[in-house]
Amino acid sequence: MDTSPLPPTVLVAGAAGFLGSNMVHFLLDKGFNVIGLDSYQSGSAANLNDVQEHPRFAMIRHFPLPELPAIHQIYHLACTASPVQYQKHPVDTINTAYLGTRNLLDLARQHSARILLSSTSEVYGEPQVHPQPETYWGNVNPFGPRSCYDEGKRAAEALAYSYVQEYSVDVRLARIFNAYGPLMHPGDGRVVSNFVTATISGQPIIITGDGTATRSFLYVDDCIQGLYTLMHSNHTGPINIGSDRETAIEDLANLVRALAHRLTSHQSPNIIKLPRPEDDPTRRQPEISLARRLxxxxxVVSLEEGLLKTIQWHIDLGRSGRIEGYSKVNGRL
Ligand SMILES: NC(=O)c1ccc[n+]([C@@H]2O[C@H](COP(=O)([O-])OP(=O)(O)OC[C@H]3O[C@@H](n4cnc5c(N)ncnc54)[C@H](O)[C@@H]3O)[C@@H](O)[C@H]2O)c1
Known part of the structure; x- marks a missing residue:
């Protein structure tokens, strides 16, 4: 582990998004100076309301960047991550994945800063190796509805590799698997937030496919701790940040219904099944021995515990009337 003193200034790109805003709070709590950057394409200003006046936090919007103080670390968490959202803006998505990454790699180079890229399990596509180790090269459709994101992220990884080779930029590369939890936009279309918002607002839970597809869900606190630990490690190559507990989507739906019932005593909603979307991966589980070892x-947070915290957050958000800042995506709550 790197034992150098804590760097004072960290740039968080995608600061208003789900992971970015959780990272901003985490870094402020750790004592860093934090500069947030976001275009607000899928992020919510509401995620950062409580830190707007924080003396060690400043928010800037998008490129071109203003004059910046010396930046020591960059967390690149800027890219709309929900398939529903990125498929509405495929050109923006692939541009952000490639050009946004290039801009931030250039910034890292200019400031001699270490940069952590948030890549994704989607680089493995429809995996033919299970669980997926970092050495698996993936099985991705380059010409389909998910390509803007999947191939954009693969290109971003290749770009990062090139910056390491040619310019010795100090890169860390996380392949994140299905993180969920508080501050994920209630209407952004990812499976956990969909199931939770449906359940607590008494709507049917919609499963796309027959419910046997699997994902491995990682609670946000574990994800942020994993990214932070990776940032402070000496490992430059890709590393899976995920949970090795694999869950079928129908089992997730039933777990959300049961846990929401425990918290609200509301009657559990029905489950409706719709056709599976094109290119939706059937299985997803990370091999995480590299993260454990390196x-x-x-x-450390079980799926049950993480879901309870997530459901409670949604309930509190609904009660607080604070949902206006979250109404941009589809205003469902
Ligand atoms: N959450 C997950 O499960 C997961 C899994 C794999 C990878 N990732 C990656 O982690 C990162 C964060 O994901 P998230 O779940 O927080 O998504 P999110 O959509 O909640 O947040 C992304 C943020 O990036 C901002 N953004 C988008 N395009 C931008 C641009 N061109 N310039 C500046 N800001 C821009 C959005 O407005 C938003 O605030 C993304 O790079 C995503 O690909 C997330």
Missing amino acids: LGWKP
């Missing part, structure tokens, strides 16, 4: 990191 980072000493593993997830």
Whole structure:
């Protein structure tokens, strides 16, 4: 592990998004100076309301960047991550994945800063190796509805590799698997937020497909701790940040219904099944022995505990009347 003193200034790109805003709070709590950057394409200003006046936090919007103080680390968490959202803006998505990454790699180079890229399990596509180790090269459709994101992220990884080779930029590369939790936009279309918002607002839970597809869900606190630990490690190559507990989508739906019932006593909603979307991967589970060995990191929050916290957050958000700032995506709550 790197034992150098804590760097004072960290740029978080995608600061208003789900992971970015959780990272901003985490870094402020750790004592860093934090500069947030966001275009607000899918992020919510509401995620950062409580830190707007924080003396060690400043928010800037998008490129071109203003004059910046010396930046020591960059967390690149800027890219709309929900398939529903990125498929509405495929050109923006692939541009952000490639050009946004290039801009931030250039910034890292200019400031001699370390940069952590948030890549994704989607680089493995429809995996033919299960679980997926970092050495698996993936099985991705380059010409389909998910390509803007999947191939954009693969190109971003290749670009990062090139910046390491040619300019010795100090890169860290996380392949994140299905993080969920508080501050994920209630209407952004990802499966956990969909199931939770449906359940607590008494709507049917919609499963696309027959419910046997699997994902491995990582609670946000574990994800942020994993990214932070990776940032402070000496490992430059890709590393899976995920939970090795694999869950079928129908089992997730039933778990959300049961846990929401425990918290609200509301009657559980029905489940409706719709056709599976094109190119939706059937299985997803990370091999995380590298993260365990090199980072000493593993997830510690169980799916039940993480879902309870997530459901409670949605309930509190609904009660608080604070949902206006979250109404941009589809205003469902
Ligand atoms: N959450 C996950 O499960 C997961 C899994 C794999 C990878 N990732 C990656 O982690 C990062 C964060 O994901 P998230 O779940 O927080 O998504 P999110 O959509 O909640 O947040 C992304 C943020 O990036 C901002 N953004 C988009 N395009 C931008 C641009 N061109 N310039 C500046 N800001 C821009 C959005 O407005 C938003 O605030 C993304 O790079 C995503 O690909 C997330």
